Amino acid sequence: MPLVSSSLNEWGNMNSAAKITVANLSRRTLKDKLFKGLVLFMSLITISPIVLIIYKLVEKGYRQISLDFIIKTPPNTFEAMTALSNGELIPGGIANGITGTLLMVVLASVIAIPVGVITGIYLYENPGKLLANLTRNISDILQGVPSIVLGLIAYMWIVKPITSGFSALAGSVSLSIMMLPMIVRSTEETLKMIPESIKEAAVALGVPYYKVILRVLIPTGFSGLLTGILLGISRILGETAPLMLTALGSSVINLDITKPTSAIPLLIWEFYNDPNMVDLIWSSSLLLMGMVLTLNLVSKRIAARTK
């Protein structure tokens, strides 16, 4: 801690050089109060966007939310234009986006969760090994890769060679690469918090290694793993950019993973670019935010309960 001591010294010198007078003290107290005020003000500014954004989504989007909005597909531009000119709500909904998002998120989870959890266990079991360190570092770097680059990758890996066209599978692959490092990290961090003695007890009883993992490590750290998984899902739920390059979008409900598929964020992007449909962006965003927020809150609740 050489940093701290040197700065303390500087501070000490500075202080001994300055005479402590009443005027000086009140000036310093004033400065202190001003700084605290500034910190409070800046913190308030920082959280204001979230309040403003949610307010805007609710204000402009709530009227459109109904059962139809969830179970119907979007109208075509002409229908939307007619409704607009009659001053009515735009008919239809975003069912194709909801099903597409669910399809791709589930598929991405199916790919990413097993690999991520097992890799996390590997890192936890071999903390000092060269390969483990390498994997950990690579996983950290993978976590920072921009989502649009993952879209390019899935385009080159899936869209061109495998499905020879835009597809839900390609979208899922890009999302799963995004999710993978998050799950690896959260698994390792969760397992690290499990007391060694619990594992040792199982090993001492002669329990095979795979049973130690399945019956001891995973159940004990289950809520931690779940938190990581839910946060990972909430992060990929709103991704737009990689899906533009992979799943492309579709105006009908599609559950075939080799065909282009829509997703809620993709629909928001389409509505945003279509002057007749633009009113639908708010309700779609509201629904998307609702899903993300719920997942966030649930995972926080789980995390809080285990602590």
Next chain:
Amino acid sequence: MKLGKLPAKQFSQLLKVHQMNSDKITKGVLLLSSFVILFVAGGMIFSLVEGAIPALKSFGLSFIWSNNWNPTEGKENYGALPFIAGTIITSVAALLISLPLSFSVSLFLGEYYRGTRIAKILGPMVDLLAGIPSIVYGLWGFYVLRPLLIDLGLPNQGFGIFTASIILAIMIIPYATSLSNEIITMVPNELKEAAYSLGATRSEVIFNVVVPSARSGIIAGYILSFGRALGETMAVTMLIGNANIVPDGFFSTGNTMASVIANQFGEADGLKLSSLIAIGLLLFLMTGIINAIGKFIIKRMG
């Protein structure tokens, strides 16, 4: 007695063999899955390089510093400078704008109101900023922030580097604060108490004790948030104005590497597609290096 011992021995040996096999398989599976990540990462670099080769072959290294982006057939020429410049300028601006905000939040959470009820409300709210989808930020920037900036006299109908940077700044705040407020919380109380006992005010303690001893953590947090800013796509695409020029000022329109890929990918093939992939490769390398630096600083702190 002999009869009794033998089967037991055999049994335990059998058990051992069986267990060793299953243990070996388990270890093998663990090892294999960790190769998946290495394989994915290696494959990504390979595919990006492979996809970028046609562009790099045609334009050579001048791809990086040529500012001519011309998709007209016959006169096709692609240079990435406008997008590299746009990316760096918006991200640096976003970092500068977010600095005072995220610093204040980490002091609020890690120092002034540590562990209080209000911190338990504010902390998750800041985390929530990371949960808002990029496209929703874009919509908000387009419909709420942009009109505001037009009223303030911003040119180009409110599109440009400045608008994009403000939204980016909000987006990256949680990435900077989550690390720095953790580090600020960890500053030993003895150090602070020593300063207080010498008569320091709270702000003096913050600037002379807390910040210096948490310095590398705070810096690492900012570096990681900068890495985030480099790769943000949708919100930037919706606000930056999408002009393929090297920005000539803070209020100029422009394009970032991520936004040009998102914008032009739809109609791209051949050389243009390869150029976009090359930009993706550059972006991958830039964010990789920035993140590695951030992680290195964190590792060095221990």
